[in-house]
Amino acid sequence: MDLNAFWALVESSAVEARDQDDRLERLTAALAALPRAEVVEFAVRLDEVRRRVDTWAHWQAAYVICGGLCSDDGFFYFQAWLVGQGREVFEAVAASPDELASLPRVRLLASRGGVHAWADDDWPDWEGLDHVAAEAFDGDLDAELASRGLELLASPEPPGEQWDFADPAEISARIPRLGTLFGKVA
Numbered sequence: 001m002d003l004n005a006f007w008a009l010v011e012s013s014a015v016e017a018r019d020q021d022d023r024l025e026r027l028t029a030a031l032a033a034l035p036r037a038e039v040v041e042f043a044v045r046l047d048e049v050r051r052r053v054d055t056w057a058h059w060q061a062a063y064v065i066c067g068g069l070c071s072d073d074g075f076f077y078f079q080a081w082l083v084g085q086g087r088e089v090f091e092a093v094a095a096s097p098d099e100l101a102s103l104p105r106v107r108l109l110a111s112r113g114g115v116h117a118w119a120d121d122d123w124p125d126w127e128g129l130d131h132v133a134a135e136a137f138d139g140d141l142d143a144e145l146a147s148r149g150l151e152l153l154a155s156p157e158p159p160g161e162q163w164d165f166a167d168p169a170e171i172s173a174r175i176p177r178l179g180t181l182f183g184k185v186a
Helices: 003-012 020-032 036-052 056-065 072-084 087-095 097-102 104-111 127-136 141-147 168-174 176-181
Strands: none
Touching (some): 003 020, 003 036, 020 127, 036 072, 036 127, 036 141, 056 072, 056 097, 056 168, 056 176, 072 087, 072 127, 087 097, 097 176, 127 141, 168 176
16 A cells, blocks of 8 residues: 555545544455555555654644643643645644644634533544554454554654643744744744
């Protein structure tokens, strides 16, 4: 499965889906209908794509959006949510985390008065995407990946040194539009 086929599957799962659970069911069914090797390749493509946004800059953006409530797991699921937004949005945000400020969904979250006013479904995360290939695979996906010498990310591992995500100067320098949108920059 090449990158185009990966994105086509991700994006087609959103068509007519009622919610994330419905979308996951559609994606799992589509993957289960493919040969085993394609399911493995889907998992590999997801890992490759996810690594592009496994940066401290993207983590800071998630941290600001989520009002400081962005643990390792939270950021990992945020990365999956970014993938779920589709290729065009993902590419823009991969190039510049501050592009998140342009997304209507993110702007809506900013207008809701803080994370404590959000419903569970409002959170920008998609944990289930991490499990879809394993559910669609006929067998032990982890063993199959290991037999190929592959190990997928299980949590964020950004390279480089982390900075203080809440520091107003860092927010102004790195993600000014998000900082303004979420009231973190004067």
